[in-house]
Amino acid sequence: MEFTFLLxxxxxxxxxxxxxxxxxxxxxxxKDERQADPLPPLVCGIALTAAFIxxxxxxxxxxxxxxxxxxxxIWSATAAALIMPLISRITILRLIVWIATSLTLAWLVFPxxxxxxxxxxxxxxxxxxxxxxxxxxxxHLSRKQHGLSPLFMVTIGMILTxxxxxxxxxxxxxxICGSIASVLGFLFLVCLRLDSREPIRxxxxxxxxxxxxxxxxxYFFNPDSDGETFPTAYVLTSVTPLMVAIATxxxxxxxxxxxxxxxxxALSIAPVAIAVVMLLMTMSAEDxxxx
Amino acid sequence: xxxxxxxxxxxxxxxxxxxxxxxxSAFAAELTIDGGHSSVLFRVMxxxxxxxxxxxxxxxxxxxxxxxxxxxxxxVVIKTESVDTNSKKRDAHLKSPDFFNAREFxxxxxxxxxxxxxxxxxxxxxxxxxxHGVTKSITVDVTQTGAVSGPQGExxxxxxxxxxxxxxxxxxYGLEALGDDVRVIVALxxxxxx
Numbered sequence: 175m176e177f178t179f180l181l182x183x184x185x186x187x188x189x190x191x192x193x194x195x196x197x198x199x200x201x202x203x204x205k206d207e208r209q210a211d212p213l214p215p216l217v218c219g220i221a222l223t224a225a226f227i228x229x230x231x232x233x234x235x236x237x238x239x240x241x242x243x244x245x246x247x248i249w250s251a252t253a254a255a256l257i258m259p260l261i262s263r264i265t266i267l268r269l270i271v272w273i274a275t276s277l278t279l280a281w282l283v284f285p286x287x288x289x290x291x292x293x294x295x296x297x298x299x300x301x302x303x304x305x306x307x308x309x310x311x312x313x314h315l316s317r318k319q320h321g322l323s324p325l326f327m328v329t330i331g332m333i334l335t336x337x338x339x340x341x342x343x344x345x346x347x348x349x350i351c352g353s354i355a356s357v358l359g360f361l362f363l364v365c366l367r368l369d370s371r372e373p374i375r376x377x378x379x380x381x382x383x384x385x386x387x388x389x390x391x392x393y394f395f396n397p398d399s400d401g402e403t404f405p406t407a408y409v410l411t412s413v414t415p416l417m418v419a420i421a422t423x424x425x426x427x428x429x430x431x432x433x434x435x436x437x438x439x440a441l442s443i444a445p446v447a448i449a450v451v452m453l454l455m456t457m458s459a460e461d462x463x464x465x
Numbered sequence: 466x467x468x469x470x471x472x473x474x475x476x477x478x479x480x481x482x483x484x485x486x487x488x489x490s491a492f493a494a495e496l497t498i499d500g501g502h503s504s505v506l507f508r509v510m511x512x513x514x515x516x517x518x519x520x521x522x523x524x525x526x527x528x529x530x531x532x533x534x535x536x537x538x539x540x541v542v543i544k545t546e547s548v549d550t551n552s553k554k555r556d557a558h559l560k561s562p563d564f565f566n567a568r569e570f571x572x573x574x575x576x577x578x579x580x581x582x583x584x585x586x587x588x589x590x591x592x593x594x595x596x597h598g599v600t601k602s603i604t605v606d607v608t609q610t611g612a613v614s615g616p617q618g619e620x621x622x623x624x625x626x627x628x629x630x631x632x633x634x635x636x637x638y639g640l641e642a643l644g645d646d647v648r649v650i651v652a653l654x655x656x657x658x659x
Binding site: 239240346394396397 | 546554556557558560561562563566567568569598635638
């Protein structure tokens with residue numbers, strides 16, 4: 175991975191975040207749980223768009239290559255992040271919106287190539303279920319205060335996702351993961367510094383959508399994949415945000431402080447860590463050359 | 466000739482024409498590329514240090530080399546899945562969207578649009594090269610390397626060496642480590658079975 179490419183993928187979104195936060199100047203004001211500030215999700219969306227364009231240029235619409243739909247997915251995630259705090263308490267509406275979002279995104283990212291055609295409905299269903307499970311579970315994090323640990327956990331999950339997609343021979347997707355991780359990590363650091371939790375409320379929608387989309391796209395584009403291989407590692411990766419929600423919400427008895435955090439962190443990254451190990455084990459040991 | 470009637474002379478000319486006709490058309494016959502005896506190599510600088518070579522193992526198509534260059538044509542199809550650099554991991558990366566995006570763009574194609582006489586024994590072939598979903602017109606010098614005609618049919622060999630910039634075809638990944646200029650060496654054997 176090139177240093178300048180990495181720099182563009184990390185520097186572009188973080189610089190955008192800094193500028194927009196300074197312009198917005200109200201990023202951290204809202205304290206009322208019922209209020210929802212549209213600025214943090216919009217800032218994240220703009221920052222990730224800046225990163226995408228800095229790394230790969232403007233793809234056009236419709237994009238020339240299938241993977242470039244990721245830019246549309248980024249804005250779908252932005253929309254989901256904007257409405258997540260608003261609908262988190264209205265169960266029926268929330269479920270309808272998440273089902274519609276999940277199915278639409280699954281239909282959008284599933285490629286129409288012949289190799290996967292015979293199991294088209296299974297694939298679309300699988301992607302939709304993963305996105306829905308992530309969105310629904312992380313919605314609960316947007317309405318309750320759980321400290322900054324979910325944001326930290328999902329940032330680590332995103333970094334591990336980037337390793338999964340690298341092992342699937344997809345460096346571009348890893349760079350996108352790196353950009354998202356840098357945005358989430360930057361948000362975490364700023365929240366930590368300013369003792370504010372407001373940006374967390376909507377930002378969980380980004381990993382909830384982008385992690386499964388990137389994981390499944392990595393599988394589809396991996397030349398080592400074929401329609402017969404069950405993509406266990408990628409499915410495990412796709413539910414990382416769900417695991418973050420479970421790890422945050424599950425009762426842990428009397429455990430408090432760093433012990434609770436350590437166990438929650440381990441639980442949240444367990445599936446994606448297993449995925450990394452699985453992919454490392456399937457790598458060819460007969461390839462003597464590095465490149 | 467002096468003693469021959471006009472009728473006989475006309476017949477002789479027609480006969481000569483009939484005999485010469487098939488030979489001429491056979492020479493301009495469309496030849497099918499023999500993938501087993503054809504090679505497509507590419508050369509790119511690695512870290513601006515040493516040239517690195519890779520190849521495509523699946524090449525097919527047809528070409529015609531006529532006496533009149535304008536009647537010649539070249540139609541070459543290369544499967545991107547067949548890229549081979551002596552490293553399975555690197556081949557997989559080359560097939561990814563970082564480079565050829567083999568899932569989405571399964572073939573590289575060249576289709577000639579104009580053929581002219583070049584220097585010495587070469588043809589100046591202009592055509593559309595489609596790679597990574599981008600089509601660009603390029604002009605290459607094609608040299609005929611040999612020809613054999615026998616009872617089993619005829620075969621001809623051609624070779625072309627040209628350079629393209631991969632960034633012009635939307636392949637901009639890793640330009641620091643792998644050079645932008647890619648030298649392509651195409652050696653094709655076309656056959657027509659009798």
